[in-house]
Amino acid sequence: MPTSYDVLIIGSGQAGNPLATAFSKAGRTVALVEENHLGGSCINYGCSPTKALLASAERAHQLRTASEYGMADVEPQIDFRAVIARKDTLVKHSREGVRHNLEEEQTGITVLHGHAAFTGPRTMQVQLVGGKTREIEAPLIFLNTGTRAALPELEGLADVPYLTTTELLDLRELPEHLLILGGGYIGLEFGQMFRRFGSQVTIIESHRNLLEREDDDVCAAMQEMLEAEGIEFVLGAKARRVTRNAEGQITLSAHTRTGERRLRGTHLLVATGRVPNSDKLGLKTVGIKTDEKGYIQVNSRLETAAKGVYALGDVHGGPQFTHISYDDYRVVRDGLLHGKWRSAKQRPLPYTVFTEPQLGRIGLNEQQAKEQGIEYRVGKMPVRTIGRARETGRETGFWKVLVDKQDRVLGAAILGAEGGEIMTMFQLVMMGRLTYPQLQNMIIAHPTWAEGLNNVFSKLQ
Known part of the structure; x- marks a missing residue:
């Protein structure tokens, strides 16, 4: 027989965690299911770890440019393992904070580690880590499962040890020459970061400009700023094939406006966007619709086509920012707990690209x-x-x-x-x-x- 809760939350990201706390404080019983680390993308492989690494990279840049302030320039000796260890310490502290809040500070929250999928209306089966399963039912279900790195259709990619941002954050050795496929804000932040750590960096982008949301003058200024630090850009480039030779060198072949380019490096970061983690939730079982990319379709209250089932955060598409996910939490919290609904379709979209x-x-x-x-x-x-x-x-x-x-x-x-x-x-x-x-x-x-x-x-x- 299914175990009954008032609320079932799938995913412990920036919308799921505070929502669990809010319902718990309101006297509801809550089950929260997490397949990976507690805290979601921001804490584990997004905002917190990348900004920690950017801070180390900025300090290295300050040493190199000290003469601009009347001191001798110093070429920093990068202890990359220590840089990563600092990041890991911050991530661990954040994870422990989330766990303490959910499992010790709050009453009425049950945290389960495993994968959940619909088996019927308001019912999901959780495949727990370790092999056991549990059937859970709840009148309110919130899907906060986030996204994962999108992989382009690129010949040879499966045969090359490419990196996504998740793997790049866990490297223990500094890349000699980092090729970055994708010139969005993720590619630019990592590009400047690793250039300041001492890597050669080449960024390959299919569009004629970086940052497709921005005006041309902003894109041009951003490119000029990063080129001044030694980053190479190859724009308007269609990546066609990637290979790796016996010595470990990676070659990316791309068609550009000036002809075919063969770009060589020691590491390849794929930063070509994200895809939603919606494909293994059993959505068709309860009639929940997705768009052509797999993002869950929701109304202005973030409710799906299945009554009582809501999608929060990156999994429903639109701008993929932590602060938008957190606002999703506030929308459903205020609506369901306080009867004060507002539209999630009409709100400001502030964001920052954390280059320097x-x-x-x-x-x-x-x-x-x-x-x-x-x-x-x-x-x-x-x-x-x-x-x-x-x-x-x-x-x-x-x-x-x-x-x-x-x-x-x-x-x-x-x-x-x-x-x-x-x-x-x-x-x-x-x-x-x-x-x-x-x-x-x-x-x-x-x-x-x-x-x-x-x-x-x-x-x-």
Whole structure:
């Protein structure tokens, strides 16, 4: 006979964990099933470990460029195993924190390790680690199973020891020459990281620009910034074949606008996107629909076609960011526990590319404004014009803002030091519906990065 719970959550990511806690505090019994490590992608192979490694890479870069600040340059001796060990310590601490919260701090939560699949409406079978199975039923089921690395149809890939981001995070030796297939934000962050650790890096991208969501000027500036650090880009390249010789050298053949290129390296990172972990959940058993890529289809309340079954986080498609997954939790928490529903289809999308300097983005860019037929003016200001930039020597990049006919901010792209933090200031401005003259006349402490809010709008055209 099935074991009954009030709530069944599949996946312990950034939506599943807090939801389990919220229902537990509301007096509901909760079963949470996790197939891999507790904490989901962010803690285990996403945000936390990559940002920890980026911090080490930035420190190495500071040593190499110390002469810019009146000190002798130092070529850092990279102890890559120690770098990875620092990352592992942070990940372990986060995992233990999640486990402590779910298993010790809360009452009414049962954590199960295994794989779950539907066997009928509101019923799932869990294949536990160790071989046993359990049948669980619940009136509310939440699918928070995330995504995994997408693999391109590339001849020879199965015969080459390629890396996804998950495997790359666990390397113990620094690559001599890292080939990165994919020029999205993941490829750029890892590219700069390993270049600063001392690897040669080549990034191969099928589109003519990096970062397909961004305007051309942002893409060009990002490319120029990374090329200045020694990263090679091969854009508009269709990867056709990959091989590995007896000495371990990897060769990637790609068709480009200038002809066939043969790119050689010691390691290959595949960073060509993600696919949802929806294919082994038994969705057809209960009539849950997916799109052509396998992402679970949901309504504005994140409910699937099966009543009482919700999909949270990356598995339902759309922007794949931790903060969006966490907001999914808030949407269903407020709706189901407090009767206050809001649409998950209409919300702001802030995000940051954690290169150094960062790219912070909120709202519309120029291309999106044109596609939507919105009249706008654009202001663009070099970072070097901000006093704080000159004083700290962090002058790379620019601020770009769009305003509408009512003088309100439509969007911003901040490519520069603390880009993500500054972008959030613009997000607050947009939420408060302030007009740009209010920002121009606001008294802002000197010397701060925020002073750019006084000045960027003087560039409006």
